[in-house]
Amino acid sequence: MPPAPPPRVSVIVPAYNAMPELTRAITSAMDQTLGLDQIEIIAVNDGSTDGTGAELERLAHGCPALRVVHQENSGCAGRPRNTGLDLARGDFVFFLDSDDYLGPDALRRMVAMADENGTDVVLGKIASVGGRAVPRAVFSHNQPRTDVFSSAAYLTLGPWKLFRRSLIERLGLRFPPYRNCEDKPFTVAAYLNASGISVVADYDCYYVRYREDRRNLTLVAGxxxxxxxxxxxxxxxxxxxxxxxxxxxxxxxxxxxxxxxxxxxxxxxxxxxxxxxxxxxxxxxxxxxxxxxxxxxxxxxxxxxxxxxxxxxxxxxxxxxxxxxxxxxxxxxxxxxxxxxxxxxxxxxxxxxxxxxxxxxxxxxLPVRHRLEGARWRGDGVLELTGHAYIEHIAALEPGTELVLRRYQSDRPEVRLPTTPRSAPGLPDDGRYEMAGFTAEIDPATADGGAPLERGLWNIYLDVRAQGVSRTVRFGNDREGDEATHPGPRRVVAGPEGRTTVVTPYFTPYGNLSLDVGQVAHHLDAPCRVTEVVWHAARSGVLVVSGRLTCEAGEEDGGRLLLRAENGRGAVREVPVRYVESMDPAGAPARDFTVRLPVRRLSRGRWTLTLVMGGADGADGAGGEPCRAAVVPRFARLGGTRWLRFGRPYYAKPLAWGPAMALAFEVAPVRVATGARRRLRRLRRPGGVAVGTGGSPVRDTERVPAG
Incomplete structure (x- = not known):
């Protein structure tokens, strides 16, 4: 009879005088949606004297997946964890402290994240029960694949993570026999040797709590x-x-x-x-x-x-x-x-x-306190901002605060605009910051030394000054309500030829204020609607964008639609679309389109995508009107892709950027070590077949054409 396949996860629970919290810890592992047929639970009773051993035996009596080991007291959590590691058979290992418990769907989500991204360590979001401190920065958003240098993962070195067991055994990792800080070197070694780290941030995976008797080891051995x-x-x-x-x-x-x-x-x-x-x-x-x-x-x-x-x-x-x-x-x-x-x-x-x-x-x-209190378009096309800003501990005497505009991914000089001081009553510190208020004006038609702002994304900063001290900070993440600070897009007349540009104030995912100048036109004059964005099934590194022209755009005589890719240094690549006559759901004539963009030919860097409707010459519409643009949205199901360029592997990773979460790509060469690890994983799979990030199967014998 063939041996039973190994479980996906070995849950290791060190336990010493762990009652009454132990019961919930163990049952939280039993109740995982991953299924007990995919889990083994190894509970190590480290010489308890309070009934922990008896409770473990009671729980194991009704659960074949629970294995109980009794050993003499070691005085630390590391040795019972090592006992569990010596017995573990799972593809992954998860260390569950007897004080804590798992969310029901935790292991399924973490295993799926590791499987989909080939990562060796997965951090599941940690939640606090009873006020115990937990890390927050690393769990701001899901991270399918990252490392300790690109994320805040290194701020959490506790063992409550999913580790690929092959990594642990390859490094010969075990916990040292210390009563405190024994987990940090283990996690550090795993982090620095992992093929990648994933973060599950959209679900509370692990709940930490203080014991009722406050006898957590980190407290009694501190x-x-x-x-x-x-x-x-x-x-x-x-x-x-x-x-x-x-x-x-x-x-x-x-x-x-x-x-x-x-x-x-x-x-x-x-x-x-x-x-x-x-x-x-x-x-x-x-x-x-x-x-x-x-x-x-x-x-x-x-x-x-x-x-x-x-x-x-x-x-x-x-x-x-x-x-x-x-x-x-x-x-x-x-x-x-x-x-x-x-x-x-x-x-x-x-x-x-x-x-x-x-x-x-x-x-x-020193902290810089700032707040956006109002943002509105005036009738003359000027964006007026009001707010306050001060450097903590420094009285705002004769402030010289300036507004600073920096074009995203550009080496061009920043634009500096003066602010007008005003009083800001009600701030703390007995009037010390009374003159910290300001009003600022951004005229897109003349802001750049009398010239209009260049097309692109502009981030807004404040250079806050007081008593000769200057601090520059990103602006807008602390603001009043939506109605006061969310002006819509505005058509602005700019330049000596009287051309119009759509300027859109928006807030980034981090809450900071930015300006989109001529990149995304939104509903003002969008010429089309995108319905699908996918990778070409047969041609690697080629993006296929499909959609339908709006009625107004379809009636234009001589207009043509272009897919435009632009990087922060001004390089542009445009591809014309192909039209197909069709019928809309109401039975009226419609024009669908498809366009293919060879992303593999783009140089490294970040590229934003827009669809632009111009005239027959591709530059302006009829009567000299400027191009009209539509955002290419970031579809959640769109993954990354890879290809070879002159024998070197490259990748494109989709991002969401701008006021309408427009699709952007990060194009860069794959690091040699990362590529080698991925190829080894493909070779180890049955039949030598792997599923690429674009969704299509990739065989080890397949050769992707360069360029």
Missing amino acids: DLVHRMDGIGLCFETVARYLEPGPRRDRLMRRHVEWELCGPLRGLLWRESEEDARERFYPRFRHWARTWATDAIRRQIDAPDRLLVHLLRADRFEDVMTVARNAKEDARRGHVVDKGRVYWAHPFFRDPAASVPDECFDVTDR
């Missing part, structure tokens, strides 16, 4: 003696897999801030004088000297910069003083001097302390 070995291993693991340089510094910065400066400031001074000086301080000093490079020191906040400086200078007494008084000193004010702002710490410019000013410089870290 002192330095339980942390030091794990902290050191974090630094060593990053150094093992990354060469010195910006990439290593980016990850090391996290450990300098969280694993070095955080515990030092919060815990070192609580230790006895002897232990602090002889047992712990030398290791903190070593880490600061070894891993906190000059580049990292420039990036971290002033309190951490000060601690690292004192550690590197071997000033134990001063380190203890700074750590002991950290909370009090954090509330001290600021000093403004020659356009720079400094933290008014007692050591600042104290000759006896002899600490350089750079350790206290907070100029680039």
Whole structure:
């Protein structure tokens, strides 16, 4: 009789005196929509004395998928997890703490994400129960394929993730026997060796909570003696897999801030004088000297910069003083001097302390508070913005704030426009920011030094100034209600020839204000409607766009429709459409169209797509009227694609961009290592057949034509 196929997921649950939370943890794994025939649950009772073992046996009696292992107490979570890893048979492993529980559809979603994208680690959205802190930045949106350098994944190093078991076994990964920080080196090693990382952000996959008795291991084993070995291993693991340089510094910065400066400031001074000086301080000093490079020191906040400086200078007494008084000193004010702002710490410019000013410089870290209160088109075609902005802790005396317009993906100079100061009553700090209000005017016809704004997407910034200090920030993500701040598209007369351009204010997915100048015409004069966007079934790297002309456009004499691809540097590629006479649902004559764009011939970079209706010459409509444009929307089902160019693999990844979420593409060469891993995965599949991201099967013997 052939052996049973391995499960898709091995759920490993370390348990020590875990009642009553344990029951929900285990049943949440049993109730997964993936199905118990696809799951094995390995629960390791680590020498419990409260009834945990009996409860596990009771649950296992009615669930063949649950395997219970009893072992002597190890005092940490790592050893029972290792026991589970030694027994695991699944394609994937998920570590479920006995305090927490899974959402019912969690494993199915995470496995599907890994399967579809060939990734080795999947982060499922973490939800808080009872106020326990959870990471948020990485879960802002789904990420089918990313890495630690392109996302916020490195901010969460807990083990509550889906790991491909072949990765774990290839690296020989196991948890060290520490009571605290044992999970971080494991996750770091997996991150840095994974073929890719996926993020499931649209579903609460994992619920973390504090135990009723507050006996979570991270709370009861939170002192330095339980942390030091794990902290050191974090630094060593990053150094093992990354060469010195910006990439290593980016990850090391996290450990300098969280694993070095955080515990030092919060815990070192609580230790006895002897232990602090002889047992712990030398290791903190070593880490600061070894891993906190000059580049990292420039990036971290002033309190951490000060601690690292004192550690590197071997000033134990001063380190203890700074750590002991950290909370009090954090509330001290600021000093403004020659356009720079400094933290008014007692050591600042104290000759006896002899600490350089750079350790206290907070100029680039002070929060800029700003709000868009109104945005409206005036009758003369000018967009008027009102709001307020100020640099926190600096009184807004004689502000010189400017509006800054930067054309997206362009090297051309930015456009700067003055603002008119006005009062802003009601802001905090007893009138300190009373004159932080402003009004700004954007005239698209003359904004660029008397010339009209160029066609394209323009991002809007504020250069906020006060007392000689200048901070530039993206503008618009904090604003009043929709009615006050959402003006529609406007036809603007611009240029010496009196040509018209449609200008559309819009908010990006991050909530920031931008302008679309002549890119997307919306309902004002859209000539057509797109119904389908797909990759060509037989020609790699060719995009097929289909749709129907609007009635008005179809009646135009001599007009022709073009599919236009344009990058941020002004390069344009246009392809004419082909018409087919048809009937609309009401039985009236209609004109359908199809156009094929060879995306594989586009140079690397980001390209936006629009459909443009021009006259017979392809430039202007009848009577010299400008082109009319329609957005090519981003269809959710459209995936990426790959092709060969001069023997090198390239890819196109669809994006959504602009006011109407227009279709854009990121075109770039595939990294050699990534391409090799994908080919190996195809070779391992039965029959040597893989499904490409465009939806069509790709055989290993297939050769995609170059170009």
